[in-house]
Amino acid sequence: MSSMLDAEAGTRPVDIETMRESIGLLLGPDAATPEGEELAGLTGLLRGHMQLIIPEIEQAAGKLPTDDVPRYCALACIGEARAKLRTAAGDGPHRAAAYARKLARALAALCDHYEALMGVAMCLACDKPIRDREASMPYSHVSASGGAACAGRIHTRCAHVLRRR
Structure with missing residues (x-):
């Protein structure tokens, strides 16, 4: 099989x-x-x-x-x-x-x-894939030391979520 x-x-x-x-x-x-x-x-x-x-x-x-x-x-x-x-x-x-x-x-x-x-983008807030038709936005989180801690995309619906790293 x-x-x-x-x-x-x-x-x-x-x-x-x-x-x-x-x-x-x-x-x-x-x-x-x-x-x-x-x-x-x-x-x-x-x-x-x-x-x-x-x-x-x-x-x-x-x-x-x-x-x-x-x-x-x-x-x-x-x-x-x-x-x-x-x-x-x-x-x-x-x-x-x-x-x-x-x-x-x-x-x-x-x-x-x-x-x-396959290059699937993952939401930095919820760790779920961002599908083709889902609304998303760029996201970058700056660390306390001033350097970028992470940059990528998040679902628009996740924009209110604060994620601590």
């Missing part, structure tokens, strides 16, 4: 929001660990997400110079993710849940690399 998904790379859009929602089911602040068939289904979903995003990251990383640090980091993350995909959950519900959480953490890292390689 993996080779079939790899062959179709580029034909299906990568839906990062859906992938992050799936991750949140296991790693979110209010996440309850599912059991039985629900856990097995979620594990399969995470594996499928990983199989879809890995070729996209490889393709984007392949466009960078071979000595580029983001390329190296993304490819190392892919290697770790593939190692997790090759392993099995193990016996028992505790090991199955632990395996699913490992997959979720690996998928979260892959999503981060995908967004970084």
Whole structure:
């Protein structure tokens, strides 16, 4: 199945929001660990997400110079993710849940690399991506010593948020 998904790379859009929602089911602040068939289904979903995003990251990383640090980091993350995909959950519900959480953490890292390689701008106030149609504004925070602590963009809706660094 993996080779079939790899062959179709580029034909299906990568839906990062859906992938992050799936991750949140296991790693979110209010996440309850599912059991039985629900856990097995979620594990399969995470594996499928990983199989879809890995070729996209490889393709984007392949466009960078071979000595580029983001390329190296993304490819190392892919290697770790593939190692997790090759392993099995193990016996028992505790090991199955632990395996699913490992997959979720690996998928979260892959999503981060995908967004970084695709040039997705992140809001400095809420740490969420700024989508194409979302209103945003430039933001720069000056440190107490007078140097720029961070510069980038924030959602317009986040302009009232004071974020301490």
